[in-house]
Amino acid sequence: MMIPTIKSSIFAFVLTVVSATSASHVAAAEEERAGDSANKTTLANAAVQALANEVRSKGWIVYSAKSDKGDWDLFLMRPDGSGPRNITNTPTQSEAAPRFSPDGKRLLFRRLKKGQTISHDRWGFQGQLVLAKSDGSSPTDFGKPSEFTWAAWSPDGRRISCLSLRGVEVVDLKTKKVVRKFPRRGIFQQLFWSPDGKWYCGTANVGGEKWTIVRMDANSGKLNVVSKFQNCTPDWFPDSEHVIFSNRPAGQGGYGWTQLWMADAAGKRRNLVYGEDERHIYGGALSPDGKYVLFTRCPQDGGGSERGGAPAGLMRLSDAPIIAGESQSLRKLHPNVKNGPVLPLPVCWEPHWTFAEIGGSR
Amino acid sequence: MTDEVPHTLESSNEATTNKTSAESNRGTIVFRIAITLLVIAVIIGVAVALVTKNPAGPTERGRDDKVTSLGSAEVTGKLIEIRGKFLPNDGLYNYAFVLKYHILEVHRGNVEAKEIVVAHYNPLKPRSSVADEFYPDIGGTLKRFRAQDIHRMALDVPIDDYYIGGIVDRYFDERKGEIYWAVWTNLANEP
Numbered sequence: 391m392m393i394p395t396i397k398s399s400i401f402a403f404v405l406t407v408v409s410a411t412s413a414s415h416v417a418a419a420e421e422e423r424a425g426d427s428a429n430k431t432t433l434a435n436a437a438v439q440a441l442a443n444e445v446r447s448k449g450w451i452v453y454s455a456k457s458d459k460g461d462w463d464l465f466l467m468r469p470d471g472s473g474p475r476n477i478t479n480t481p482t483q484s485e486a487a488p489r490f491s492p493d494g495k496r497l498l499f500r501r502l503k504k505g506q507t508i509s510h511d512r513w514g515f516q517g518q519l520v521l522a523k524s525d526g527s528s529p530t531d532f533g534k535p536s537e538f539t540w541a542a543w544s545p546d547g548r549r550i551s552c553l554s555l556r557g558v559e560v561v562d563l564k565t566k567k568v569v570r571k572f573p574r575r576g577i578f579q580q581l582f583w584s585p586d587g588k589w590y591c592g593t594a595n596v597g598g599e600k601w602t603i604v605r606m607d608a609n610s611g612k613l614n615v616v617s618k619f620q621n622c623t624p625d626w627f628p629d630s631e632h633v634i635f636s637n638r639p640a641g642q643g644g645y646g647w648t649q650l651w652m653a654d655a656a657g658k659r660r661n662l663v664y665g666e667d668e669r670h671i672y673g674g675a676l677s678p679d680g681k682y683v684l685f686t687r688c689p690q691d692g693g694g695s696e697r698g699g700a701p702a703g704l705m706r707l708s709d710a711p712i713i714a715g716e717s718q719s720l721r722k723l724h725p726n727v728k729n730g731p732v733l734p735l736p737v738c739w740e741p742h743w744t745f746a747e748i749g750g751s752r
Numbered sequence: 753m754t755d756e757v758p759h760t761l762e763s764s765n766e767a768t769t770n771k772t773s774a775e776s777n778r779g780t781i782v783f784r785i786a787i788t789l790l791v792i793a794v795i796i797g798v799a800v801a802l803v804t805k806n807p808a809g810p811t812e813r814g815r816d817d818k819v820t821s822l823g824s825a826e827v828t829g830k831l832i833e834i835r836g837k838f839l840p841n842d843g844l845y846n847y848a849f850v851l852k853y854h855i856l857e858v859h860r861g862n863v864e865a866k867e868i869v870v871a872h873y874n875p876l877k878p879r880s881s882v883a884d885e886f887y888p889d890i891g892g893t894l895k896r897f898r899a900q901d902i903h904r905m906a907l908d909v910p911i912d913d914y915y916i917g918g919i920v921d922r923y924f925d926e927r928k929g930e931i932y933w934a935v936w937t938n939l940a941n942e943p
Contacts, residue, residue: 510844512886512917555916578916598924600847692844 437731442470445682445704445733449745452477452497452524453738454486456698461504462486462739464497464526466748469682469704471735477526486695487513487740490524491547492585494746497522498541498550501531508739510672510692511579511593511622514540514553521563524748533566540579545587553581553592572611577604580623584608586630589655593622603635605655616657623672627680631655634663634674634683638691642719649720650674650685652710662724663710664703664732667717670694673702673738678745683707686739687714694739702735814904814940818891823906823935825861829853829868833899835922841876846884847918848911849875850931856902863907869923870932871911872897879937887915892937906936 457463462484467474478485488499502517519538522529540553560570577592590606603616624635638648649665673686688700713727848871879892908914911933
């Protein structure tokens with residue numbers, strides 16, 4: 391009986407030692423993993439902080455957001471999200487969709503009745519066009535409600551282009567007279583004039599497809615397709631040669647998620663800029679030097695304007711494409727992507743950026 | 753007194769029973785007359801309603817003040833098919849869907865083709881509730897689109913002069929004429 395007892399004791403001792411060693415290794419591995427994770431988080435935070443430091447002094451972002459009184463107002467903030475301030479403060483009315491003039495000295499936006507739902511893709515037809523200084527002061531009604539729809543600045547800031555059933559009309563801001571008019575050729579929303587004045591981009595019915603991004607030659611009116619099928623909210627890069635837009639690609643299984651894309655304006659090449667499953671990405675806008683991209687990330691399609699806005703983000707274009715979150719199916723389609731950094735910005739809708747210093751602002 | 757009382761009571765009961773029976777008979781007759789009149793009234797009402805709805809054959813079906821006055825043309829046509837599925841009308845995206853019709857009758861306006869394509873706004877919605885902030889003057893009695901149904905429609909053309917929005921046009925590469933914009937759409941099926 392003694393020998394088995396000794397053997398049992400030795401076995402138990404060895405087992406205890408092995409277990410203890412193994413446990414300590416597991417604990418060490420867990421610690422290491424936790425350390426890695428913490429390091430990664432620290433690095434990610436550092437990368438985001440570096441991005442914030444990089445953009446902080448680069449002008450101002452104007453955006454629409456819900457005020458604490460429940461209406462939509464316009465706000466200014468530094469590109470890192472610091473110093474936000476309400477520049478309209480009109481509790482009985484809403485203001486939305488601001489755009490800086492090319493020189494950054496003025497704003498155009500639309501004023502709506504308080505409580506009126508802002509249509510996520512037809513907002514340009516709603517409310518009244520208002521022009522103001524870029525700090526929101528001296529707001530001036532420009533026409534009546536439902537006039538000067540989809541107003542967009544000309545490159546020199548002296549005219550606006552408008553899109554309506556009548557076609558595309560170029561309006562002189564001093565005289566309010568239409569100085570040029572031409573057919574819209576299927577473009578039905580989000581018409582924007584290129585910085586070099588030679589082109590327009592917009593969302594159009596072309597080729598039987600729905601929600602196609604097109605470029606229109608400002609002189610001849612000739613169209614070319616930039617991106618087909620379920621696109622919207624196009625806007626120009628500063629070089630007038632590329633367009634940024636939102637696209638909900640087919641084949642995602644179900645409704646799908648809207649992603650931010652860019653393309654050369656001739657429509658030959660498209661690239662993913664930012665995607666994130668379970669978020670619809672809209673409001674794509676470039677910094678004036680074309681190095682940074684603004685966007686909004688909304689869990690509900692259309693919720694950016696029709697609910698309460700969506701968290702915004704800022705990234706370097708040189709870091710594109712970025713895929714955030716797990717986004718397993720999206721990562722399979724785009725295996726060579728980055729994870730960031732993305733600088734989180736306040737909840738808003740349709741942000742727009744100028745490098746100009748704004749009078750009345752610190 | 754005690755003998756007479758039952759007799760008196762019996763007589764009284766008999767009289768009461770006879771009176772009740774007579775009243776009951778009168779009530780039954782009145783009830784029958786009322787029911788007969790009601791049935792006649794209902795039959796007349798239904799007949800009037802049917803005649804009003806389809807007063808005088810094909811040219812009058814689906815006719816109302818709106819369809820006869822809105823738009824620049826008015827036709828009765830058979831919906832040939834619904835090509836593919838409608839997109840959702842969940843309040844988020846609004847669109848016009850192009851449908852192909854065989855023309856049965858032109859009531860007014862200049863529609864020469866035997867087949868035309870017509871864009872209907874947000875086709876999953878009943879026409880009575882399809883009008884919105886952007887297109888407040890469209891409508892009709894049609895509740896849902898079914899292939900082979902006959903519609904009486906007030907139309908405008910070309911669509912780009914009347915509608916500015918997304919169009920789902922699955923006839924793009926084969927249609928020859930302009931797309932008509934449906935202003936008012938009534939069901940005009942044969943009875």
